[in-house]
């Protein structure tokens with residue numbers, strides 16, 4: 001993103017040496033950030049939610065105070081800025097920060113791997129205990145590793161990486177204002193769209209308890225690094241690109257992009273909320289009228305509403321939003337579209353994993369659902 005040609009499909013002009021990657025200051029900054037987010041997680045929550053039933057029939061409890069953490073972080077950053085916090089220096093530290101985060105994720109995943117050796121069999125994840133150490137280290141052996149009531153996976157999934165991502169975006173916006181007098185319209189859109197996405201995730205924090213990551217996947221390197229490193233440093237690529245490659249954007253085009261974002265968000269939120277409401281309380285008036293298929297497990301599958309359009313309407317909305325995040329960066333470079341490309345691959349793979357699990361869980365009822373709703377993500381296409 002910083003280089004002149006900003007090419008996605010070419011090797012970087014040079015690879016940074018260790019002296020550019022390693023910085024004790026960056027490591028210290030990372031630990032201060034993680035410490036702050038842990039402290040905010042431990043503050044009293046407006047609500048404590050119960051997770052889905054586990055193998056041993058118990059349910060874990062989770063504090064719902066993620067949005068509060070976002071607001072308090074924003075207040076602290078605002079306060080910091082008013083007393084001269086040099087947020088504009090953050091873009092220049094991204095490389096050593098990403099390096100420190102990668103090292104920390106690696107070390108943390110090793111500790112989690114070791115911790116799983118003393119966990120009871122019922123606490124292990126279905127996928128990450130193959131006996132192949134590298135595979136299990138990557139996928140994660142323990143489903144919900146905890147220290148007392150502190151849940152590492154739930155904390156990492158929604159707090160340091162997601163809030164860190166919007167903070168990096170904000171620093172890039174401020175840096176642009178410093179360089180060019182004011183932030184560009186493209187930078188405003190990217191910041192606004194991604195802040196909405198993160199704000200939404202934390203506002204509807206409870207719904208993360210029914211995602212594959214929480215109910216199925218172990219907490220290993222993939223999620224630790226994904227949550228802490230991959231999300232903040234690659235999801236902010238559009239803003240990073242815009243800082244070094246300003247793009248002209250007219251009002252009509254901006255309005256069109258906002259409409260694309262709005263359509264994507266409408267589908268994403270509508271689909272996720274419909275399923276979460278239905279899973280929590282199928283007789284809720286907003287979902288009680290929807291057509292369903294009964295399954296042998298006693299649970300039902302929705303076959304009308306959003307879930308009657310395609311089998312993963314939430315992925316469709318998410319992908320449309322991803323496109324809207326890249327369009328403000330123009331069409332001259334592929335690099336800002338990295339997120340769309342990676343995310344398509346991730347969701348196609350995720351969809352296939354989910355299909356397998358649902359087929360195992362629901363058997364004939366799932367086959368019936370696939371017959372009734374033949375498309376996976378994009379109606380009449382895929």
Ligand SMILES: NC(=O)C1=CN([C@@H]2O[C@H](COP(=O)(O)OP(=O)(O)OC[C@H]3O[C@@H](n4cnc5c(N)ncnc54)[C@H](OP(=O)(O)O)[C@@H]3O)[C@@H](O)[C@H]2O)C=CC1
Nearest residue numbers: 210211212213275300301302303307314315318350354358
């Ligand atoms: N920005 C990012 O990087 C990422 C974003 N995401 C987003 O996270 C969100 C959650 O995704 P994910 O956890 O993969 O999956 P979903 O939220 O789609 O959950 C899948 C589960 O929903 C239930 N389900 C499926 N079909 C039906 C139906 N017809 N009726 C009722 N329940 C049904 C099944 O579980 P059960 O029946 O057991 O309830 C299934 O296992 C999505 O919006 C996705 O786009 C995901 C990955 C990365």
Ligand SMILES: CC(C)CCC[C@@H](C)[C@H]1CC=C2C3=C(CC[C@@]21C)[C@@]1(C)CC[C@H](O)C(C)(C)[C@@H]1CC3
Nearest residue numbers: 157158200201208211213222223225226227230231
């Ligand atoms: C390192 C690998 C290349 C990929 C790692 C994948 C992870 C980055 C993603 C797996 C599932 C995720 C989710 C979100 C962020 C990305 C990861 C961690 C999510 C928190 C984003 C905000 C959404 O509203 C959500 C539904 C809460 C998402 C849940 C899944």
